[in-house]
Amino acid sequence: MHKDVDGRLAVVAVLLDRGSAQPIVQAVWNNLPLEKGEEVAAKTALDLNALLPADKSYYTYMGSLTTPPCSEGVLWMVMKNPVPISAEQVGIFARLYPMNARPIQQASGRLIKESN
Numbered sequence: 841m842h843k844d845v846d847g848r849l850a851v852v853a854v855l856l857d858r859g860s861a862q863p864i865v866q867a868v869w870n871n872l873p874l875e876k877g878e879e880v881a882a883k884t885a886l887d888l889n890a891l892l893p894a895d896k897s898y899y900t901y902m903g904s905l906t907t908p909p910c911s912e913g914v915l916w917m918v919m920k921n922p923v924p925i926s927a928e929q930v931g932i933f934a935r936l937y938p939m940n941a942r943p944i945q946q947a948s949g950r951l952i953k954e955s956n
Contacts, residue, residue: 849905852898854891859924866891869932893921894935901952906942920955 842850856862864886873880897920903914933940 851941853918855922856925857922861926865929891917893923895921898955
């Protein structure tokens with residue numbers, strides 16, 4: 841998620857598919873705090889570009905945040921091609937965040953564009 845100086849929000853979403861382990865995801869898991877509410881500085885810098893698929897094609901639309909406050913006016917760019925993540929990495933996420941999904945929202949007339 842990105843917020844510009846005017847407070848406008850943009851999200852780049854990367855779809856994940858079960859497959860081989862994703863090194864950048866593992867780096868995030870390795871840097872998580874051990875206690876709820878604890879803040880821990882990352883031990884290493886994370887290059888989130890490493891999580892992007894080789895083909896940078898995407899869909900874009902104006903939507904809302906998926907977590908409270910669910911603000912509208914968010915520019916979404918959803919990568920078309922998923923990247924792999926291991927079943928073990930999915931399992932860790934599922935244990936940490938057992939309910940991380942907002943119910944599916946209606947398109948409500950939103951225009952969804954596709955990159956070239």
